[in-house]
Amino acid sequence: MIYTDLAMMAGLSTPCEVCEGKRFQAEVLEYTLGGQDISQVLTMSVERALEFFSEGESRIPAAQKILTRLADVGLGYLTLGQPLTALSGGERQRLKLATQMSESGGIYVLDEPTTGLHLADVEQLLGLLDRLVDSGKSVIVIEHHQAVMAHADWIVDLGPGAGHEGGTVVFQGTPAQMVQDRSTLTGQHLAEYVGA
Template sequence: MIRHLGSSLTDVTYVFDEPTTGLHPHDIQRMNDLLLRLRDKGNTVLVVEHKPETILIADHVVDLGPGAGAQGGTVCFEGSVDELRTSHTITGRHFDDRAALKPDVRKPTGALEIRGAATHNLRGVDVDVPLGVLTVVTGVAGSGKSSLVHGSIPKGADVVSIDQSAIKGSRRSNPATYTGLLEPIRKAFAKANGVKPALFSANSEGACPTCNGAGVIYTDLAMMAGVATTCEDCEGKRFDASVLEYRFGGRDISEVLAMPVSEALSFFESGESTIPAARVILQRLADVGLGYLTIGQPLTTLSGGERQRLKLAVHMGEKGSVYVLDEPTTGLHLADVEQLLGLLDRLVDSGLSVIVVEHHQAVMAHADHIIDLGPGAGHDGGLVVFEGSPTELVADRSTLTGQHLAAYVGA
């Protein structure tokens, strides 16, 4: 952004995809100023964004929906921010939502001791991370949060770490294969039809012979980007025609893989098509807010936030005692943040310790304990500038986080 501000070009269209990702409210203000300066130089600025602080500075808002996945894809609203507030779209209804500070916080059951942490810019940090509660580690971008949480937690602490890095898997991988959901589905199809389970895998015997189960034909164009075209034989269904004659609960395997999670959940929990093992996995996917995701959708098409929530759904079946989440609100709509907070509460109430690296004020307000790093970024960061409950942080107001959280909750 700085590079383009220094450019002499005008009348350029800039597209920013969630530029607030990883930014503290203090940094979002500075980024908003940069966006406005780009516009004022005579450029067109398009921003894909969920954060109300950035939507607020827009001259024109386009709201898509009404839902996600198959329920989305239409323009529900166009106009000013004030008109959005009264538009009754999901974004409009939730635009002024503000999480309240917790009146009571949970009592810790123990502590994870970090001593002399000096990874990257940390300056010999000593801190006790409480166990059995929801802890939020916050601070301006570059203050040392990830260095503290990912680089300094003692070895052998039984930690399950869930970040937004790319999921290992090819373009053939999808939520059904990644979560293990496909296994009980294949077995149920095989049992119902008296054939081998391998027939119901697009990576095995049941694959369309023309596209080898990819659903598309890839054409390498040497100097240019390759082109993918839908396979004409299987019409993108990935399976051999003979396999699609086998049915389970009135559907073939390609129709099952085309279902969104929410539809598959109701399909597999009643009548002849009941599969308890599949239902457990689908319920986890629904719990993390991925009810709209098609179970056969390629993993390569998922956003960073969706990848992290998919990992979380898989890890919810593991036996770790401490869960570390790195900015789980990334890519989440205002309406989905509330669902995430409910999920975090359920994890803690089930006996887990949850540590969240986060800038979103709704998550901070909902925390039992906050560790604020700073006071600045890079060389100016690396210190714990506050420890305590959200209410104490708002009352203290000595840190940038405290000031922004106080403004957010209207204190």
């Protein structure tokens, strides 16, 4: 892209006339894998790329493994060439989680990882967190999403209000205990969510 600063007005971006926005010289684009050049691969979604790198002459197990982790954290809709600056905070956290899944770390701390996720993707994320816990990892999630709270093993509720009105542990226990207790605003909302 060519960026033009228009001083008092918003800047303008236009595709490069030489590469037509493909980001590569013509000589590079002559090389293909499975019938796709690098610019075509970079426009693939993670889900499509996972299929691409799992079949035929374009089968690359290392790429397949990485793409599977990205899909596992609910990022299957992102394109491979998408710049990091275009990702939300929740997407960046899940990207970091995907990269860390192959490491030997034992504790994961996530802050609002469901931000911007569709409910189906939240379910997928919960499944991933379950797999991490089942493999012996500790997962701490700071979250307001009721599906995540209902799914937790243990909840620590800080309050009694938000911001400067918070900071005190007002409840700790299982989601079932929180629903039964209903002594906090979070407990009341969680009870309503689970239909208790």
